[in-house]
Each structure stands twice: as C-alpha cells, then as structure tokens.
Amino acid sequence: MNPIQVGLLGIGTVGGGTFAVLKRNQEEIKRRAGRGIEITRVAARNVERAKTLVGSAVEVVSDPFAVVNDPDIEIIVEVIGGTTLAKDLVMKAIANGKHVVTANKALLAEHGNEVFAAAHAKGVMVAFEGAVAVSIPIIKALREGLSGNRIEWVAGIINGTTNFILSEMRDKGLSFETALAQAQALGYAEADPTFDIEGFDAAHKATILAAIAFGVPVQFKRAHVEGITQLAAADIAYAYQLGYRIKLLGIAKRTHTGIELRVHPTLIPIKRLLANVEGSMNGIMVKSDAAGITMYYGAGAGSEQTASAVIADLVDVTRLHTADAAQRVPHLAFQPDAMSDTPILPMSHIVTSYYLRLRVADQTGVLAKVTGILAQADISIDAVLQRESDEISGVEASQTDLIILTHDCKESQMDAAIALMQALPTVLQTIVRIRKEELV
C-alpha cells in the first residue's frame, strides 16, 4: 500500500521535530502502523529555510491553504499555533474531508466544540495528544485507558515554564523575578512570558482535560486562572517547613454540584510523587473510582517530545481513517450525543483547604482575633506556624508572620473570613492565600 500523505502546516520547533522523527523512525513506524506515513507537502513562512530542512523530495509552499486544499493529502498536521489562521486552516481542512492532527491547545480550549462538531459532521478525526503534556500520552490514558472508570479528579503540573521557575525558587531561594530571568536565559520561558506565568497555558490544558475526563464541552471561559507572579520566596519556604511544596496545578474535579476547573499555585504534600516533579517536567495525577490514583510523568514541551505525540496521532489516524465513527474514539471521550451539561462551578463554590500568611503586629491577642474570625466562619484550623520576628529577614521587630493551614471549606466562606481579617488593624499587609490539595 502507498504511504498515507500528510501535509504539514508550520515547520518551526514542533513541525521540524515532527518531520525529523517521522523520517528517522519511518521503518519502525511503518511496522507498527502497517502503512507508511509521509509528509509530502509543507507550508512554511520561510520557504528557503524549510527547503533546507526537508530536502528536495518534499514540496514546500508559502500558502498553507495550498496544502489544505491538496486533494492528495489525507491528513493535515497543524503546528502553527494561535487561534486565528490556525482555526481557519483546521476548519478548511475539515471541510475538505481531511483528518487533522494538532498540538494547538489554545485553539481546542477556546474553539474545540466548533472544531469537533465540524469534524463529526464531516466524518473526520481531529487528534490532539500533543495539546497536553506532550511526551505523556495522557489524552489516550484518560479517553481510553481509564474508560471503565468514573473519573473523580485530574490534577496536573502541565506547564513546564512555571514548574521550572518554582523549582528554582525553592531550590535556590530565588525571588520570582530572578527565577523568571533565569528561565528566559535558559530558553524555558519566552521573551513575553505572560501566557505561561499568568496560568493561561495551563488553563487551556486543564480545560481540555476536564472535557475528556467528565464528558462536558470545552469551556475555557469558565476556568479560574491564577498564575505564579504573586508568589513570594517566603511562602515557598513556609510551605516547606509545613511539609508541602507549591506547584502550579491545573485541577479538574467532579463534585456533587458541578465541576471545578481551576489553575492556581497549590500546596501539595512533599511525599506525593507529584510534589517531586521538578524543573520543566510535567506530571499528572488522576483519581478514578476503580483504578484509584494513577500518575503520568514526562517532558511537557520540546521539539521531539511534541513530535512523539503528533506521530502517535498520525499512526492512530492512519489506522482508523477508513473506519466509521462508531469505531473511532470520540474526540472528547464521550459520544457527541452523550455529552453532559454538568456546570462548571463559579470559584466561590469550590471546596478546598488553604494556606494563609498574615503579616501582623507582633503583640498579644492577634492570633486569638484571627482564629476567632475563622471559627465564626466555620473554618477549622489544621496547623499554625508563628514566626518570631527575629527569624524573618527584612521585617521590622514589631511585625511578624502568622501562617495558618485550614481544613476544607468553601471559597466563599474563606473570602468572607479574609475580608474580616484584613480589616483588623493588627493585620498590616494584604493577606496571602494559597490553596492546598492533599491529593488522596
């Protein structure tokens, strides 16, 4: 059988890696897929540069629509990124009856419902293993490997840039700014790092994970998104003393009233494997009713690491492109006519435990007032850490830090309690609140 023909849109880091790995491992991939898989046409902004990468046997064009409209091409790999041109190209490819493989989490988190509906109507596949934690087949694990389970929650370190920064802050006691500068120097963070450090990238991925875990449409707009820019080195140190590490987690959790979908810095117990996922690596924990807790670990970015996911998708699509819809894995794990309308909960409704840091006047009675407010709000305390002012660097002798770990409560309860504590004249700075998850 002739090789299946693939059109590649974009040949930067991911596209270049995909081309290279597909070529290097072509024999082994063919032995698995039962058919050769060949990139025969590439669209690139810089045609000359692309030509030196792919050689003379592959046609390079500057117009990506020429690839999408090519009748010989059966699968389009979209690795341009973004949600404008990429969306037009993906929708056009689908309209042309082509299968699509993409690693574009922004596109799927923001427009996935439209993309998947079009693909379903046209009878083509849109595969996206590369959209989350690239080297880890987590989409496959959730959609297929755990298909017998009722999934309870997914919690993941799904952004390598922020995990690298947090690891450096903890390891070397650096400030956020210094760690970020280091990440940029090493190429782990972009010149404009907003997208990563403010949590948007993780939220795109968490949105996709929530959809396939619970069978709901993608709803990026309802995700709570909080980055790591406000984290102080002191909080990382205090957390450590209490037996926790702080990680930026993407969390999707099923509750009796709806689905929690949130990205924020989170204290997690040091003894969890997830707490020990360091540097730019990714790790995802899944709790489900039959399998219990499973965890998945690997690189979350990189040229060949993403290629690994893209090619796995190409093999799946090659195998199933002649199959009918019932024989394929549904895009969002559940059949399109069996999606759930379980709501994504507003943040005020979520339930979690908290780490609080209060900069307070170093005088008697402060702790009593603070704990009194928490008791009034029906929030019970798990642990208190009160530092002597001389143990804290850069703090006046008349001030000290009061650290409190709470048990679970509703976010709205905590909001109200924090407002009351903040109004105390002995509370001298904005109260730091970081959520905590035990992950059991």
Place this chain on the structure above:
Amino acid sequence: MNPIQVGLLGIGTVGGGTFAVLKRNQEEIKRRAGRGIEITRVAARNVERAKTLVGSAVEVVSDPFAVVNDPDIEIIVEVIGGTTLAKDLVMKAIANGKHVVTANKALLAEHGNEVFAAAHAKGVMVAFEGAVAVSIPIIKALREGLSGNRIEWVAGIINGTTNFILSEMRDKGLSFETALAQAQALGYAEADPTFDIEGFDAAHKATILAAIAFGVPVQFKRAHVEGITQLAAADIAYAYQLGYRIKLLGIAKRTHTGIELRVHPTLIPIKRLLANVEGSMNGIMVKSDAAGITMYYGAGAGSEQTASAVIADLVDVTRLHTADAAQRVPHLAFQPDAMSDTPILPMSHIVTSYYLRLRVADQTGVLAKVTGILAQADISIDAVLQRESDEISGVEASQTDLIILTHDCKESQMDAAIALMQALPTVLQTIVRIRKEELV
C-alpha cells in the same frame, strides 16, 4: 443498538470486581463506548456463590466451555488464571470467533505467540491491558502512545508484593523473612509466595513489555529471573548510604547486539521518581528516542484496579469488533508480518553497573587486592565504602564489610572478576552482587 454480550470466565477477585464496576459505571461506559456492554453469562466453580453476586438476570454455569461456546456471546473475559484450562478456553473462544479480554500474564508470556497467531488467523482481538500493572494503561502507552518512538528501554516495578516487602525492609529495618510474614498477614503476599518473591510474576510482565516495546515475540524462557529472597537488610542500608534504593525491576533494554530481558533486585538513585514508588504500588519508566523519559504510576493489583484495565479493553473491543485487522492495534504493537528476530541476549552479554558487598578480613592490603582484580578485569570503580568492623552489628572484630560500586561492564567480566575475588583467602563469605541502573 443492543448491548454487546460478554461472557465472564471466573468470578473471584478480578471477575467479581469486573462485574461490579461494569454494572456500577454502566451508563458512563455506554456514553463512552457508544454501546452498552453487558456480562450476560458467567462461569464459576461455585455456582451458588456466583449467583448471589450477579443476581438473577445473569446466567451462571459451572462449565466454562458452555460460555465459550455460547453463540450469543461476542467477547470472552478470561480471569481464571493459570496456563492449562485458561489456555484451552482462550483457544476455544478464538476458534469460535470470539474476541478475548484477559489479565493472564502467565498465559501470554508463555503461550502468547500461539494465542496471538490463532487470533490473527481468525480475525479476532485478544486484549490484555490487565496483564501488566493493572491500573496503569501501560500496554496502551507503549503500543499506541509512544508509537512514533524507537523505544530504548523499559524498567518497571511491576510486582506489588515484592515492592511492599522491600519498602518494609528499608523503612523498618526488617529482615526479608519478617517483612514477608507481614506481607502475608496483610494479604499482600500469598500463602505460597514463590511466584512473586522469586521474580516469576515480574518476569512474565517484563516479557510482555519487551515484546510490545521492541516488536519481538514473547520469549519468557529467555528472561533472566532473580527474586528478592537473598537480599539482606544490610545491603538495603548500605545502598541507602550511597544514595540508592533497591527495587525489584523488570528491565527490557535494546542494545546493539540484542535485547536484554531481566528481572532482579536493582539499585536505583534515590532522586528518581521510580525509587519513591513505595508499598504495593507499581511504577514503570520508559526511555524512548523522541519522548525521552516518561513514567507511569499506579496500583499493580486489586479487584477494581484490574477491572479498570479489563473494562478499558472491553470498550476498545466493542468499538473495534466490526473493524478489520488493519484498523486494529496489532497485539504486540507491531504488525504480525513485521516482527523482529532481534535475539534476547544471554545474561553473560548484558551490560550494567554493580554493587558488590564483600565480607573480608579486617587487615591491610585487602582493598588493594580486590581493586587490583577489578582493574585487571577492566572494570572501573565508581565508589568504595569501607566500614569499620565496630560499625557493623553482628560481625567479629577481625572482619569487615567492603562495598564497591562499579561503572558499566559486561556481566561476563564481572562473573570472572567475582570468581577471582571469591578465591582470595581474605574474602570470607559469598560475595553479594546486586545490579545497579542509573535510569537516565
């Protein structure tokens, strides 16, 4: 569409869990699979007990062949275990044109080639996610998730019983015998624990992992199998001082000359996540050329944990039972006509590094003699730990322990060097040799 009808052979721990989870999650599973999946006939040794488990809507019979020969049943779930009756039943089911889901690693590691060939000839599927590290979809990850990669090695803690025993030995300083007795009391080890503690169970699983990682037939007879019964608490303590933990690993590694397939206690660096997989949990690391290192973690045994894998297979089979062979994932990851004849290497050819413990006479010149022999054998030393005899409990003042970590060498080199060292009059006991893997 009517539910697909499943026949269940055996309703003990795994069969009972499968029945329970399939029933509990039937709505969610149907939303994923697009079709209901129902166990309609069960074969059990104790028919009365089985009837109380499954209720009156399901027919229970004592003859498993009655289920395998039932024309209404499309999928057989075999969870009887063993390689005799189970094999006859699986072969008969295949001959009858039925798909098979099994968690029987012994059957597949020892007779897999025959089973898969029969299934291929008949056009049916044999699915076996439950055969390795039940809660972890590792078969799917290797066969499909990493299909774009050339896999370099797989190293896994794939036997929960031995991992529990080793965790207890390290944690509490117990002897092997005491830890085993504890594992038996807690139900983590069977009354006759031979199969687990001698490494056979891990070797069955490693055999299957090697086949799907490298596209070779299952070759259990060529696996090197070594259990944990010879491990002393002292070795676990010394390893810890050197920065390592000892785990029973199943290792499948591709080399230039062939495939290493071995199960033995192994020193691994404490900082690896795998070293921190404790108790009865399983963890599997995979190194592949594009994805790099990925790791998978979860329970390796248990009623509902195994059910999770069995039901995932049922969903896959339900989806693909009407597909043709080219649309299905090949049993051993590679197409049957594209299997490799790369040999499994004899143990003398494998390359690894070593931990050696020598009980020696406490006199000058011993270390020089020992290191001289290693140098002669072209084995370079990574670290030496020499204990004063008064630091070692239960040792005469005239004796001491000499611990050596080596760099990589061939097993045959090490065999020869050990023979020479063992012949030294100052070496007083049998030399302890434990292999070490850095896992990078």
